[in-house]
Amino acid sequence: METLDEVGLGTMGIADSETIVLAIERGYRHLDTAQIYDNESVVGEGIARADCDRKSLFVSTKVWIDQLEYEAVIQSTHESLDRLGLEYIDMLYVHRPRDTYDPSETFAAFEELVNRGIVNHIGVSNFEVPQLQRARKQLDAPLFANQVEYHPLFQPDGTLADAQENDYYLVAYSPLANGRASEIPEVVDVAQNHAVTPEAVCIAWLTDKDNVIVIPKASSKAHLRANRNATTLKLNSTEKSQIDGIERETEFFPE
Ligand SMILES: NC(=O)c1ccc[n+]([C@@H]2O[C@H](COP(=O)([O-])OP(=O)(O)OC[C@H]3O[C@@H](n4cnc5c(N)ncnc54)[C@H](OP(=O)(O)O)[C@@H]3O)[C@@H](O)[C@H]2O)c1
Structure with a gap:
């Protein structure tokens, strides 16, 4: 499996190509957009302006639900x-x-685009286990990733186990609980142990899991830098269990 960085950039809501340039300058190589974000041209402009070899980037986009016929x-x-x-x-x-x-x-249609050399990998998003099984049966090409909401307040264990068993990436979206990490007492508690931010704890907790990578959205230089650096933080097993054990559930992007 092609190796992806543990921290990519979620671009939903980014409307200024300067943020994409800054992110690439700060080492981001995986850029995640979607047709529905209405910012593919912003991401493209940032890529064109940045001083970076296209081959070193990993650019993802998503086909919206009204465009899925062949x-x-x-x-x-x-x-x-x-x-x-x-x-x-x-x-x-x-x-x-x-x-x-x-x-x-x-x-x-996705496989036709792979055959034409226009798409390198096929991913799915917001798929649950039965839908993943059906997708794998349908596909000749390997499934590369399932992108799902995953953070301390929403822990989709079934989809994680499926990704690990079948060896594809689980790309965790809204990894900072959609910007509300500092409202989760268990996360704040662990952050205080290490004198780091709750956002760093979310990223370290997620990227410690096999097959998981994260795509936090960030727009300031400070957030862009902090999120890439957060993978150096190592939580101990008690701290990981404290966050794994959170049972309250908040899903920011339900069906
Ligand atoms: N596939 C799907 O259906 C789907 C659905 C939702 C989202 N997504 C993807 O996931 C990405 C991320 O999700 P998200 O935007 O919902 O939420 P998120 O990444 O969990 O949180 C983003 C928020 O956290 C703030 N932030 C970033 N780094 C921070 C830091 N180090 N300290 C404090 N605050 C920080 C950001 O502020 P600033 O911008 O001010 O830095 C922003 O307000 C999206 O951009 C999108 O690419 C996919």
Whole structure:
């Protein structure tokens, strides 16, 4: 499996290409966007402005739920490429298994894009275990990632076990609890032990898990730097259990 950095950049809400330039300058190589974020051209402009070899970047985008019929996948992905100003996409996701999603038709189009050399890897997002099993059955190409909401207040254990057993990435979205890490007492407690921020604890707790990488969204220089550095923090087993054991559940992006 191609190795991805443990910390990529979530770009939902980023509307200024300068943030993308700053992120690339600070070492970010995995950039995550989506058709529905309406910022593929911002991400593309940042990539074009940054002094960076395209081959060292890993750019992901996602096909929205109203574009998942065969022809719409092909057409809308070409439009994504135009907006991004790129010749290929490193990973193309099914954003959600809803509306026009049909496993045989949708994945036939995704595999056609791989055969044409326009897409390198196929990913899915917001898939649960039965949907993952169906996707794997349908695909000739290996499934590369499932991108799901994952943070201390939302811990999808079944999808993590599936990623580990079948060896694909679980890309954790909203890893900072959508910016509310400092409102989680168990996380604040662990942060105080190490004199670090609650956000650093969230990233260290997630990236310690096999097959998990994170894509926090950040716009300031300080946040961009802090999130990349957070993987140097190591939590002890008591601290990890303290966060693993949180039973309250808040899902920021339900169906
Ligand atoms: N596949 C899907 O359906 C789906 C759904 C939702 C999100 N996502 C992806 O996941 C990415 C991240 O999720 P998210 O934006 O919901 O939430 P998040 O990454 O959990 O939190 C982002 C918030 O945390 C702040 N922040 C970042 N670093 C910080 C730090 N070190 N200290 C304090 N605050 C910090 C950011 O502020 P600043 O911007 O001011 O730095 C922003 O307000 C999205 O951008 C998107 O790419 C995917």
